[in-house]
Amino acid sequence: MESRLALTVDGEEHTIEVDTRTTLLDALRDRIGATAPKKGCDHGQCGSCTVIEDGRRVTTCLSLAVAHDGASIVTASGLSDGDLGLHPMQQAFIEQDAFQCGYCTPGQICSAIGMLAEIADGSPSFVTEDLADPPTLTDAEIRERLSGNLCRCGAYVNILAAVRQATQHSDKGAA
Amino acid sequence: MTNAIGTSTARVDGIAKVTGTAQYAYEHPFTDPVYLHPVQATVARGAVDTFRSDKAESVDGVLAVLSPWNAPRLADVSDPELSLLQGPEVRFRGQIIGAVIATTPEIARHAQSLVEVEYTTDDHDTVLRADHPDRYPEDDPQTIGDDVDEKLSSAQLVIDQRYSTPEEHNTPMEPHTAVALWDPAEQHLTLTTATQGPHSVVDTLAPLLGLEPQQLRVVSPHVGGGFGSKAAPHGHDLVAALGALALPGRAVKYAVTRQQGFVFVGYRSPTRQHLRLGARCDGTLTAIDHESFSQVSPAGTFSESASSISASMYAADARRLVHHLVPLDVPPPHWMRAPGEAPGMFALEVAMDELAVAAGIDPVELRIRNDPDRDPATGNRWTSRRLVECLHEGARQFGWRDRDPHPGIRRDGEWLIGTGMASATYPHVMSPGTKVTIRHDGGGRYTVRTGAADIGTGAWTTLTLISADALRVSRERVTMEIGDSSLPTATVAGGSSGTTSWGSAIVATAEAFRRQHGDDPEAGAQTTGGVSEDPLAEGYTAASFGAHFVEVRVHPGTGEVRVPRMRGVFSIGRVINPRTVRSQLLGGMVMGLSMALHEKSVRDPRFGHVVTQDLATYHVPVNADIEDMDASWLDETDELATPMGSRGAGEIGIVGSAAAIANAVYHATGTRVRDLPITPPALVRD
Ligand code: FES
Numbered sequence: 001m002e003s004r005l006a007l008t009v010d011g012e013e014h015t016i017e018v019d020t021r022t023t024l025l026d027a028l029r030d031r032i033g034a035t036a037p038k039k040g041c042d043h044g045q046c047g048s049c050t051v052i053e054d055g056r057r058v059t060t061c062l063s064l065a066v067a068h069d070g071a072s073i074v075t076a077s078g079l080s081d082g083d084l085g086l087h088p089m090q091q092a093f094i095e096q097d098a099f100q101c102g103y104c105t106p107g108q109i110c111s112a113i114g115m116l117a118e119i120a121d122g123s124p125s126f127v128t129e130d131l132a133d134p135p136t137l138t139d140a141e142i143r144e145r146l147s148g149n150l151c152r153c154g155a156y157v158n159i160l161a162a163v164r165q166a167t168q169h170s171d172k173g174a175a
Numbered sequence: 176m177t178n179a180i181g182t183s184t185a186r187v188d189g190i191a192k193v194t195g196t197a198q199y200a201y202e203h204p205f206t207d208p209v210y211l212h213p214v215q216a217t218v219a220r221g222a223v224d225t226f227r228s229d230k231a232e233s234v235d236g237v238l239a240v241l242s243p244w245n246a247p248r249l250a251d252v253s254d255p256e257l258s259l260l261q262g263p264e265v266r267f268r269g270q271i272i273g274a275v276i277a278t279t280p281e282i283a284r285h286a287q288s289l290v291e292v293e294y295t296t297d298d299h300d301t302v303l304r305a306d307h308p309d310r311y312p313e314d315d316p317q318t319i320g321d322d323v324d325e326k327l328s329s330a331q332l333v334i335d336q337r338y339s340t341p342e343e344h345n346t347p348m349e350p351h352t353a354v355a356l357w358d359p360a361e362q363h364l365t366l367t368t369a370t371q372g373p374h375s376v377v378d379t380l381a382p383l384l385g386l387e388p389q390q391l392r393v394v395s396p397h398v399g400g401g402f403g404s405k406a407a408p409h410g411h412d413l414v415a416a417l418g419a420l421a422l423p424g425r426a427v428k429y430a431v432t433r434q435q436g437f438v439f440v441g442y443r444s445p446t447r448q449h450l451r452l453g454a455r456c457d458g459t460l461t462a463i464d465h466e467s468f469s470q471v472s473p474a475g476t477f478s479e480s481a482s483s484i485s486a487s488m489y490a491a492d493a494r495r496l497v498h499h500l501v502p503l504d505v506p507p508p509h510w511m512r513a514p515g516e517a518p519g520m521f522a523l524e525v526a527m528d529e530l531a532v533a534a535g536i537d538p539v540e541l542r543i544r545n546d547p548d549r550d551p552a553t554g555n556r557w558t559s560r561r562l563v564e565c566l567h568e569g570a571r572q573f574g575w576r577d578r579d580p581h582p583g584i585r586r587d588g589e590w591l592i593g594t595g596m597a598s599a600t601y602p603h604v605m606s607p608g609t610k611v612t613i614r615h616d617g618g619g620r621y622t623v624r625t626g627a628a629d630i631g632t633g634a635w636t637t638l639t640l641i642s643a644d645a646l647r648v649s650r651e652r653v654t655m656e657i658g659d660s661s662l663p664t665a666t667v668a669g670g671s672s673g674t675t676s677w678g679s680a681i682v683a684t685a686e687a688f689r690r691q692h693g694d695d696p697e698a699g700a701q702t703t704g705g706v707s708e709d710p711l712a713e714g715y716t717a718a719s720f721g722a723h724f725v726e727v728r729v730h731p732g733t734g735e736v737r738v739p740r741m742r743g744v745f746s747i748g749r750v751i752n753p754r755t756v757r758s759q760l761l762g763g764m765v766m767g768l769s770m771a772l773h774e775k776s777v778r779d780p781r782f783g784h785v786v787t788q789d790l791a792t793y794h795v796p797v798n799a800d801i802e803d804m805d806a807s808w809l810d811e812t813d814e815l816a817t818p819m820g821s822r823g824a825g826e827i828g829i830v831g832s833a834a835a836i837a838n839a840v841y842h843a844t845g846t847r848v849r850d851l852p853i854t855p856p857a858l859v860r861d
């Protein structure tokens with residue numbers, strides 16, 4: 001069965017017909033040609049497919065495309081507009097060498113941006129000590145909240161450093 | 176003259192990677208691609224009797240169903256791993272026995288489930304045992320020096336223990352993917368695939384497919400990790416190629432699923448090891464007897480030779496090394512980061528820690544006392560062996576001095592605290608045969624071309640820096656082209672040999688370019704060159720060395736192990752790009768931590784498959800598992816090893832790191848764990 005749906009991806013509108021079994025990730029990759037969301041597991045276990053949908057980080061392999069009709073999606077390719085250069089998080093990933101093969105990287109970056117927004121919103125995590133106060137940006141909070149994004153190259157030390165750099169050098173840490 | 180080498184440089188492919196625009200194999204644009212999903216054997220040993228595909232073929236959108244009988248025939252079926260769909264034999268569970276190709280991935284996957292297969296089955300055996308009746312020694316035992324048994328019986332101290340490491344899967348974040356396109360007019364196959372060596376894929380696959388090398392082009396500019404599993408073509412490459420031959424003119428895309436990545440793209444064999452160390456009271460070794468066992472498959476006999484590590488690591492009067500292979504009904508094991516060295520060093524360095532305890536000697540001091548002047552395996556001189564300096568520097572950085580060796584006595588609240596260390600080594604490997612073309616584009620700009628691969632190592636950047644210095648220009652004036660078999664031949668990114676082999680070829684070609692074109696070349700001037708042999712002089716052994724220092728916390732109530740602090744200090748020759756080398760070393764250490772505490776592929780002996788076949792059940796470290804970790808290196812250059820002065824750095828980080836963690840766990844708890852991974856049941860106390 002095919003279904004028609006509209007998606008805005010990195011500011012561009014697309015209307016596509018998809019097999020209703022198609023995941024949002026496959027629709028982005030196979031139908032729209034987006035290369036930033038990666039498929040690392042297809043089961044919600046690695047975070048490589050993370051994008052920002054309506055301001056929140058989501059793993060696109062875990063839901064069907066037809067459930068996202070009308071959604072607005074930002075992938076790592078759409079974080080910066082070409083003229084202004086890179087998003088501070090992307091710049092920090094390059095400067096801190098927060099990746100090796102780069103396959104987990106677009107997902108890590110979207111996830112890090114979404115994570116900072118969650119902290120700014122006051123959402124607690126497993127390691128938040130005091131649930132009454134808003135969470136603070138400790139190393140433990142960053143590590144915990146980015147633990148849904150696997151990096152088999154083992155770039156975690158530098159990912160933490162990059163997130164730190166992005167939050168220090170930028171007041172627009174959250175997109 | 177050299178100034179690009181040694182300068183911390185951001186990756187030249189960095190922007191493409193952080194914006195997600197770097198194209199990995201699946202992401203290259205193809206017109207009207209079609210999608211392949213394999214049919215896999217559901218028995219561990221036997222033969223396909225019937226393969227009924229009529230239901231699958233009747234699904235709208237199915238273009239072809241390949242079976243063991245109707246698939247295109249190979250010209251050469253001597254490689255049992257790659258001779259797929261050529262007959263009914265099933266050698267391991269999950270082997271590819273068919274394939275459905277359809278217009279969408281959803282249709283291919285669904286139709287595959289409609290294929291009905293019946294088998295004749297034979298009894299199977301997938302359990303590695305050291306006393307397996309079919310085991311056989313890989314080679315004659317390597318004996319060096321005096322008689323081992325004699326030395327062991329006269330030794331003042333003897334450590335005699337058994338160690339084991341589990342089956343592990345490489346699991347690079349980019350699952351293996353191959354896209355094959357057969358152009359019938361040109362009689363030419365293009366294979367866009369995730370590989371560590373485009374030319375090695377051509378060399379292996381072209382003869383099987385009955386093609387001349389120039390009829391096959393392999394494209395692989397960006398690779399999402401490999402760790403050995405992409406160092407040679409596997410079944411998916413072959414099946415995608417067969418699909419392309421069956422559907423001329425269509426790009427056949429086969430993205431291996433994560434679950435399939437636990438079957439036929441290689442893995443590290445489990446090992447069983449028996450180590451006997453004999454020593455004098457002062458800890459000096461008199462005998463090393465290292466015996467190891469790993470499994471092989473009817474589809475491939477790659478040997479995870481763990482005992483070899485003991486050939487050159489320490490001095491001893493007598494030594495015997497032997498490795499046995501056990502044939503089982505399992506998929507072919509293959510390279511995984513530091514094959515042999517990683518599991519072998521786990522056993523050797525835990526045994527050394529046990530010897531330190533038995534002798535009452537500090538474990539750092541024990542290594543220093545047994546540091547050999549010459550390579551014990553050959554009597555060769557070392558180009559540079561600076562293990563002792565790595566040990567001193569690591570101990571200094573870590574604050575090892577005045578460590579109380581008593582186990583199980585340090586507490587922080589409920590947690591037990593301990594520290595441990597281990598040495599590291601990895602042989603220097605130079606693979607001759609790489610060719611390079613250097614072209615002067617005019618205005619002092621150069622294009623340097625070779626079929627190397629960047630699997631995350633930083634080769635795009637490292638080779639740019641080497642080229643810049645070799646051509647005496649700034650790095651901005653060099654454009655690298657790699658990752659394509661249409662470029663000059665290059666050897667595989669493996670065995671920590673990439674930078675060594677490709678870089679040496681670049682340096683040689685730059686010299687040839689200057690000889691040919693002088694210091695003021697015309698635009699368009701071009702030279703192709705390379706190195707045909709390893710420049711290492713007769714009588715020398717080169718290797719990288721290192722030392723790991725680790726602090727652990729163990730919770731006696733839950734058995735949880737945390738690693739709050741880890742330091743690695745390495746001797747790897749001159750560092751070409753400090754920024755990317757540190758990442759590689761750290762990545763190796765993370766994988767060593769993973770080996771110590773997380774990774775284990777659980778193979779079900781009843782059915783013969785790995786049940787932990789996804790990233791939820793096959794554990795690898797997450798961000799929260801890695802705390803204060805750092806890697807550094809000695810300031811040095813080793814021009815006997817390579818013209819750049821560098822040695823390999825890609826694998827040494829994983830060597831010894833698991834042992835350092837196990838040794839720290841002993842110091843924290845008093846429990847000696849000799850079987851990896853170290854999991855809570857070994858450490859929980861009532
Ligand atoms: S691909 Fe979606 S979480 Fe792994």
Ligand code: FES
Binds near residue numbers: 102105154399
């Ligand atoms: S950079 Fe390779 S998986 Fe993260």
